[in-house]
Amino acid sequence: MSPFTDQAVLVTGATDGIGLLAAERLARLGARVLLHGRDPAKLRAALARVPGSTPLIADLSDLRQVERLADAVADGPRLALLVNNAGVGSGGPSGRRETSVDGYELRWAVNFLAPFALTEGLLARAGGGPAAVVNVASLGQAPLDLDDPGLEQSYGGSLAYARSKLALVTWTLDLAARRPELGVNALHPGTYLDTRMVRDAAIAPRGTAESGADAVVEVARRTVTGEVRGVFFDRDQPSRALGEAYDPKLQERLRRVAQAEVERALQRDAGGVART
Numbered sequence: 001m002s003p004f005t006d007q008a009v010l011v012t013g014a015t016d017g018i019g020l021l022a023a024e025r026l027a028r029l030g031a032r033v034l035l036h037g038r039d040p041a042k043l044r045a046a047l048a049r050v051p052g053s054t055p056l057i058a059d060l061s062d063l064r065q066v067e068r069l070a071d072a073v074a075d076g077p078r079l080a081l082l083v084n085n086a087g088v089g090s091g092g093p094s095g096r097r098e099t100s101v102d103g104y105e106l107r108w109a110v111n112f113l114a115p116f117a118l119t120e121g122l123l124a125r126a127g128g129g130p131a132a133v134v135n136v137a138s139l140g141q142a143p144l145d146l147d148d149p150g151l152e153q154s155y156g157g158s159l160a161y162a163r164s165k166l167a168l169v170t171w172t173l174d175l176a177a178r179r180p181e182l183g184v185n186a187l188h189p190g191t192y193l194d195t196r197m198v199r200d201a202a203i204a205p206r207g208t209a210e211s212g213a214d215a216v217v218e219v220a221r222r223t224v225t226g227e228v229r230g231v232f233f234d235r236d237q238p239s240r241a242l243g244e245a246y247d248p249k250l251q252e253r254l255r256r257v258a259q260a261e262v263e264r265a266l267q268r269d270a271g272g273v274a275r276t
């Protein structure tokens with residue numbers, strides 16, 4: 001029997017690319033899939049491809065919507081698995097700096113702050129949050145600058161993407177150390193796979209989106225079965241992230257920076273002004 005049979009599984013960014021294919025596979029393996037998307041029309045199209053799934057809508061560049069997403073998930077059955085897959089790519093060579101609804105650099109916000117807020121928010125709620133978490137990161141990693149997480153001094157799309165992904169891996173390892181009961185791993189799903197993110201960056205794809213979904217599902221299997229935890233995978237092989245991701249002091253500092261950014265965003269009123 002599949003370890004996903006009758007298990008509630010949430011996949012973020014399940015409206016396209018690797019996330020949609022992984023959601024289809026998890027459903028075929030018996031999971032009760034919660035499909036997350038931000039665009040109602042794309043979410044309807046995805047639902048038609050994943051029979052029996054449940055839709056959840058939230059723009060992950062808005063931390064209030066992330067919080068509402070956590071509330072909606074917490075109202076349902078306990079998650080056996082959360083796959084933090086949604087992400088924004090580098091934007092290509094001419095990509096300009098963009099900001100989230102909360103005013104944070106967009107890649108930092110969607111690729112790191114949103115999965116951080118969703119997962120930590122669920123774990124902090126009564127009911128215990130997910131039993132296992134898989135973070136879809138990347139081999140594209142760059143050292144963090146926590147004095148300038150928004151790259152306000154000097155911006156590059158690839159640098160912003162790579163920092164957001166190293167932050168995601170660093171927090172994955174922090175979670176694994178802090179929460180011994182939680183199955184948690186991160187992975188690089190493959191290099192320049194044929195998805196919209198890669199095509200939008202004007203990069204010639206070198207692999208299929210299907211191979212990325214295969215890697216996500218295999219790492220998910222090893223995570224929910226407790227076979228391995230606290231590991232960064234290169235596709236389905238245990239690998240090594242950039243060295244600083246393993247530094248407990250950096251992990252703690254990153255967690256504090258992220259917590260403060262999330263709290264600040266949630267204290268803003270609807271007009272975007274911080275409440276005093």
Ligand SMILES: NC(=O)c1ccc[n+]([C@@H]2O[C@H](COP(=O)([O-])OP(=O)(O)OC[C@H]3O[C@@H](n4cnc5c(N)ncnc54)[C@H](OP(=O)(O)O)[C@@H]3O)[C@@H](O)[C@H]2O)c1
Pocket residue numbers: 012013014015016017018019037038039042058059060061085086087088089110136137138139188189190191192193194195196197198212
């Ligand atoms: N493709 C690769 O070669 C590769 C390599 C390394 C890592 N990855 C990682 O794999 C993951 C999946 O990427 P992909 O290649 O499958 O890209 P994709 O086809 O562009 O899919 C990205 C998904 O994220 C969602 N998303 C983006 N911004 C969002 C926001 N603000 N709120 C909610 N959802 C949002 C998209 O929603 P919409 O459908 O509404 O746009 C889509 O469902 C990402 O984390 C990416 O960084 C990919």
